[in-house]
Amino acid sequence: MNQHRASNAIGIDLGGTTVKAGLVSESGELIHQTKLPSLAEMGPDAVIGQIEKAAREIVRANPSVSVRAMGIGAPGVVDNNGFVKAPPNLKGWSAVPLAAELRKRFDGFRIEVENDANAAAIAEAKFGAGRNHPDFLFVIWGTGVGGGIILNHTLFRGPTGGAGEIGHVTIDRNGPDCNCGNRGCVEAYVGQRYLSQRAMEKLLKHPESSVHALVNSDLAKVEPLFLSQAAQAGDATARDILWESGSLLGIALASVMNIMDLRVSIIGGGISAAGDFVLQAVKESVVAHVLAPLRPDIQVLQAQLGNNAGMLGAAGLVL
């Protein structure tokens, strides 16, 4: 993977609804960006067509920049040959040779494909909160809970690219069903849907909470953004919900940090925007659950690259 690093590259963040494409410099500057609908409902060929279109648009709009490299962050498992396997939000993708398809369309380009959470981990390692941390566990906490492991500034993929699935660490064998088929996974407690559900139950017992007003009394609309807003304004119930979620995530993180001998965790994704209301809870929980030698050095940091992490990390595969 280390042959001829490029000085500029296209980074593609492939999602269930949008293809985001950016032109990225070797220092991580986002020079230009565009986005297109991913057309996921029309199957793999249509989606690959949209990736091609977005990339060509980037090349056309930047005639003075020589671009010969492209990285793609895709949902699902990405194997060592650039096959994308069973992404949950892309229809008909049991196993799609995405790297090979794009190499056919972009002759002479260096093309690499990686799992999207792994790509975001690479972005933080190269350009974000992980620049000064050679070894860390990256967690993307949003709709689901994904992750990536960075060792010595490099992504640890495992033998087949599946490493870092922090969301499916079991924290209670009698816990709720998870959509992976197992039960009691940390994602089944703190993934967005489950978190919103548990928040609803708690809010019903706390009519005084300001969250009720933020969602116009429609608790089906409760999402982390509102909890975060209410927590910042001092709402005790919202703070309580976020704190409990952070504590639960910390239990899973501590297991991984024990196994991998890691001290640093970097947390991105939508819920991490709640800042210290969750990060401090994660940290205290990790400290409480790791082995004593690790405790004094535990750091839980907020990711720095937000929604651009996918594009930056995808480009980072070839930069």
Ligand SMILES: [Zn+2]
């Ligand atoms: Zn699971």
